[in-house]
Amino acid sequence: MLAYILRRLWQMVPTLFGVMLLLFILFNWVGGDPSYILAGKSFSAETLANIRHQLGLDKSLPEQFLIFVQQVLTLDFGTSWSTQQPVADILGSRIGPSLTLALPMLLVSLLLSVIIAAIVAYVRGSLTDRIVTLICTLAMSVSALVYIIAGQYWLAHKLGWFPILGWSDSLATNLWLYVPLPLLLGLVVSLAPDIRFYRSCFVEEMNHDYVRTARAKGLSEQVIMLKHVMRNALIPVVTSLMMSLPYLFLGALLLERFFGIPGMGNEVLNAVDRSDFPVIKAITIYVALATMLFNLLADIVYKLIDPRVQLK
Amino acid sequence: MTSQTTLLADDASCPASRSLWQLGWQRLRRDRIGLTALWVVLAFVLLALAGWLGLAGSHWRDEVAKPNMPPALFKDYGPATVELTAADIDAAQQHNTSAADASAATGMSAEDDPLAADMAAAQTQAAKAAPLAVTPANDSLLILGSDSRGRDVLQKVIQGTATSLLVGLSGALLAILIGTLLGALSGYFGRRVDDLLMWFYSVFTSVPDMLLLLAFSAVMSRGIDTVIMVMALTSWTGTYRLMRAEFMKHKGREYVQAADAIGASHRSRMFRHILPNVTHLLLVQFSILTVALIKYEAILSFLGFGVGVSQTSWGAMLAEAPAELLQGYWWQMAAVTLFMSLLVTAFSMLTDSLRDALDPKVK
Numbered sequence: 141m142l143a144y145i146l147r148r149l150w151q152m153v154p155t156l157f158g159v160m161l162l163l164f165i166l167f168n169w170v171g172g173d174p175s176y177i178l179a180g181k182s183f184s185a186e187t188l189a190n191i192r193h194q195l196g197l198d199k200s201l202p203e204q205f206l207i208f209v210q211q212v213l214t215l216d217f218g219t220s221w222s223t224q225q226p227v228a229d230i231l232g233s234r235i236g237p238s239l240t241l242a243l244p245m246l247l248v249s250l251l252l253s254v255i256i257a258a259i260v261a262y263v264r265g266s267l268t269d270r271i272v273t274l275i276c277t278l279a280m281s282v283s284a285l286v287y288i289i290a291g292q293y294w295l296a297h298k299l300g301w302f303p304i305l306g307w308s309d310s311l312a313t314n315l316w317l318y319v320p321l322p323l324l325l326g327l328v329v330s331l332a333p334d335i336r337f338y339r340s341c342f343v344e345e346m347n348h349d350y351v352r353t354a355r356a357k358g359l360s361e362q363v364i365m366l367k368h369v370m371r372n373a374l375i376p377v378v379t380s381l382m383m384s385l386p387y388l389f390l391g392a393l394l395l396e397r398f399f400g401i402p403g404m405g406n407e408v409l410n411a412v413d414r415s416d417f418p419v420i421k422a423i424t425i426y427v428a429l430a431t432m433l434f435n436l437l438a439d440i441v442y443k444l445i446d447p448r449v450q451l452k
Numbered sequence: 453m454t455s456q457t458t459l460l461a462d463d464a465s466c467p468a469s470r471s472l473w474q475l476g477w478q479r480l481r482r483d484r485i486g487l488t489a490l491w492v493v494l495a496f497v498l499l500a501l502a503g504w505l506g507l508a509g510s511h512w513r514d515e516v517a518k519p520n521m522p523p524a525l526f527k528d529y530g531p532a533t534v535e536l537t538a539a540d541i542d543a544a545q546q547h548n549t550s551a552a553d554a555s556a557a558t559g560m561s562a563e564d565d566p567l568a569a570d571m572a573a574a575q576t577q578a579a580k581a582a583p584l585a586v587t588p589a590n591d592s593l594l595i596l597g598s599d600s601r602g603r604d605v606l607q608k609v610i611q612g613t614a615t616s617l618l619v620g621l622s623g624a625l626l627a628i629l630i631g632t633l634l635g636a637l638s639g640y641f642g643r644r645v646d647d648l649l650m651w652f653y654s655v656f657t658s659v660p661d662m663l664l665l666l667a668f669s670a671v672m673s674r675g676i677d678t679v680i681m682v683m684a685l686t687s688w689t690g691t692y693r694l695m696r697a698e699f700m701k702h703k704g705r706e707y708v709q710a711a712d713a714i715g716a717s718h719r720s721r722m723f724r725h726i727l728p729n730v731t732h733l734l735l736v737q738f739s740i741l742t743v744a745l746i747k748y749e750a751i752l753s754f755l756g757f758g759v760g761v762s763q764t765s766w767g768a769m770l771a772e773a774p775a776e777l778l779q780g781y782w783w784q785m786a787a788v789t790l791f792m793s794l795l796v797t798a799f800s801m802l803t804d805s806l807r808d809a810l811d812p813k814v815k
Contacts, residue, residue: 154651155651155654155655155658156658158651158652158654158655159655159658159659161655162655162656162659163667166667166668166671167667167670167671170671170672277797277800277801278793278797280796280800281792281793281794281796281797281800282789282792282793283747283750283751283766283770283789283792284747284751285750285751285754285767285770285773286770286785286788286789289770289773289774289777289785290777290785292774293774293777293778297778386660387660393662394751397755408663408666409666409755411670412666412667412669412670412757413756415670417670420666420667420670423663424659424663424664424667427659427660427663428658428659431657431658431659431660432658
């Protein structure tokens with residue numbers, strides 16, 4: 141097991157190198173010379189040269205790449221171009237709000253969708269099943285933007301049930317006051333595809349022979365569903381859950397933008413808006429690292445819930 | 453493949469065997485939902501084609517009506533608009549002049565005001581220019597109403613359909629091309645080539661799509677060609693994975709060995725022998741990708757990283773929606789939602805039907 145983990149960690153090195161290379165090509169080569177953006181309106185040749193020197197742009201490309209590699213290895217991405225804050229500080233202050241929204245959303249969405257999917261799969265072929273499937277198909281066809289715009293307008297503006305947007309410093313106030321509406325709208329967007337996917341996982345498991353055997357043995361339906369089917373159907377569920385975990389760090393981009401939540405997603409959008417390359421680079425590196433680690437974790441969790449899985 | 457079919461067809465006892473495509477088309481024709489979805493999608497493609505050729509929706513920039521006019525069918529459901537009469541305007545002007553008099557009493561006189569002469573000149577100029585402003589055809593009703601600048605929402609939504617479909621279809625096509633080429637090389641040659649391309653793949657998959665899209669659009673100029681390119685560069689990975697597995701599976705099959713025996717080159721074996729046997733998977737992949745890219749385009753354009761300002765798309769139209777909705781003008785959002793959901797639903801159903809129809813295991 142340990143050898144496996146170590147080998148997988150070792151395999152991440154070339155991938156991370158590739159991500160760095162991609163970012164370097166994008167931002168240092170395709171992105172062009174950022175010193176004009178930084179100099180603002182009143183620039184002279186001297187300021188431009190000065191800025192280029194500060195950013196290390198007067199060095200050759202390989203040397204610049206080495207600087208970037210050094211930044212990644214020390215996880216020190218310098219300061220933001222637009223606010224001059226250290227990038228680490230910015231990201232540190234943004235991760236909290238993102239998690240405050242994304243973590244409850246992930247948990248509630250997972251619970252609800254697995255339960256509804258299990259029920260619907262159990263009564264598959266019935267009217268309930270067909271209605272739920274139809275609603276899911278229709279719900280998936282509407283853009284996430286429409287749900288958020290309409291939800292914010294009706295529930296917050298017209299009916300006044302929730303604040304339209306906002307964020308505070310206290311976790312309790314946030315959870316109590318500012319999180320519910322984005323959470324609800326996030327659920328509306330994510331439930332439909334999740335239910336459909338999990339339903340198909342459950343239905344596939346329920347067609348297996350072992351379910352018939354269990355029934356023939358005289359086991360109760362609850363035991364069959366909860367003990368036999370659920371455990372097997374959870375494997376794809378765990379995969380999709382693990383795949384969605386890196387997105388926790390990225391936050392719910394659109395929701396954060398609409399509801400003024402100062403999280404990572406909002407920060408990415410602002411950074412792209414202001415061409416704040418160090419912030420984009422740092423967030424991309426962190427999210428890539430998180431993705432690789434969670435992929436590894438997913439494989440390990442597989443092994444734990446399904447003894448048949450061989451790690452190689 | 454073809455020679456075998458003719459041989460069989462010559463044999464009278466054996467009916468001519470049909471290709472997978474013929475069988476698939478036959479199955480699709482029997483599938484009523486799939487066929488309806490196909491017609492809806494084709495109708496949208498025709499509409500988009502008309503949009504690209506300038507036959508429909510090319511006048512979307514023209515201000516043809518009063519701003520924010522509700523759709524014809526829902527004439528009375530818009531927010532109550534107060535028609536200003538001449539008397540109202542007179543009253544307002546009188547109020548204005550009295551207010552101006554009051555300020556003039558406390559302020560400086562016309563002689564002291566250095567701008568007085570210029571202002572008077574400007575006012576006469578403005579008076580000359582004013583009647584020239586074309587009064588739009590006020591009474592004409594628009595089926596889908598008008599937006600805040602008096603543009604026809606129907607024209608806009610047609611133009612938006614054209615843009616969104618162009619981005620979706622060509623982005624998906626490019627992504628399929630990249631994915632197939634790399635997947636074929638990787639699966640067919642294996643070893644070093646596979647290692648290198650797998651590394652490439654792992655780099656692109658370790659960054660979430662949306663973040664990669666934003667990173668690309670941060671460094672590139674904005675416009676429709678950039679959007680298409682960025683989407684192709686970020687969404688080829690699924691196709692690559694699929695094609696790699698297929699080519700690995702097929703390269704050891706007997707028909708490929710036979711092709712090798714008659715001296716077919718690597719290229720011919722890859723693209724003339726194996727590729728036609730996996731194209732049905734690509735068609736399904738293509739329609740899945742198109743739907744995904746249409747949704748992505750809406751979000752990107754909404755955030756302002758999508759199509760440029762001189763073009764409109766569903767996302768760009770939705771970006772106007774929040775401000776309009778606050779004043780009660782709901783029809784632009786409704787129109788976009790209607791068009792987009794119809795297309796996305798039809799496309800998803802078509803995908804499901806295609807997958808069933810082209811599945812070689814189903815008889």
